Amino acid sequence: MGLDTRVSILRREFPASSHYATVPKLSEFAYLTAKIENDSDFPLLPGKANIFFDDAFVSVSALSLVMPGQDMEVSLGADEGVAIEHRFLKRFNKNQGLMPKRVSEQFDYQIRITNNRKKDIEIDVFDQLPIAQDKEISVKAITPSFKDEKTGATLDDESKIKWQAALSAGEKHELPLSFIVECPAGQLLSGL
Template structure:
């Protein structure tokens, strides 16, 4: 998004020297409400990354540029924002929060053959992510893992667990298979709460064929 023309009203008179150098002026101090959530990709990192989603309820357009992030008056990180229109939402990463513990249990793989007349290879992959909220407040956590995609109709990939056809009995958990073929778990964890996210799938292919498994992140 680009703004062809944007103007701001400066709240107080300021003197800008004609010295050819950039000068900073306070255009406004905005009090915006944010919602916080955590993103976890256990396959890549056993850390929970805090994110703030903020709705621009002010009467000002926010211009793209660098941003310095502070929490409780403590510097957290440098970031940047894109152009934000009035009424739009923007996200800011706030770094790792050690109050959310993530355990990614080792992947278990088994190989087997099935069928009597027409034999096939069957590979089963299982693992589990365990998340614990050690904080004193409720948190919302989004967990992502990759579900393999086959471009060959002779290679069948089946999701065993979670079963997307069944509604999770825990109303605080939602599971979605995204268009990117990634599984997304949304978990609402109370203080000291925890969740276990098992993930299992099978890959089946003709017995006389060799299959090379390649992971792309």
């Protein structure tokens, strides 16, 4: 009768690029993903792999079959070296006149990203404009400007916002988010 034995099959560094993503409205963390290229001449077999990042053990990951020349993505989890803050700034009434038929309210938020790491990072920041369930209610983005490529912001058909930002080591970056909600007078707005 033999005993089960664990044997290390391979210990190797692979070329990798890392990328951060965050949803500040839901979490104060930035999550790191590595895209790794199998530049060896042999396939990487499915199984568990110990993942290291910056010479520190990060996680155990289950790998699928990766053929030579193929890429794989590995989640490295939350990185506390990147601080995320989502702040509500103000809500104010934009109405004019004594008895308007429609009312407008502006909502202002700020997302702050602080790169406390000693290297530059790239990060995707996700948020969403409110989606009206009633055709009498409209939502209009004020900032960011989706027409100005310098903002790094895009808006899709589902009102999802994506900013792409590059931060130097130690840099803080602020992303403004403002929108106006217009509805018939007397209608209550909730969930904003």
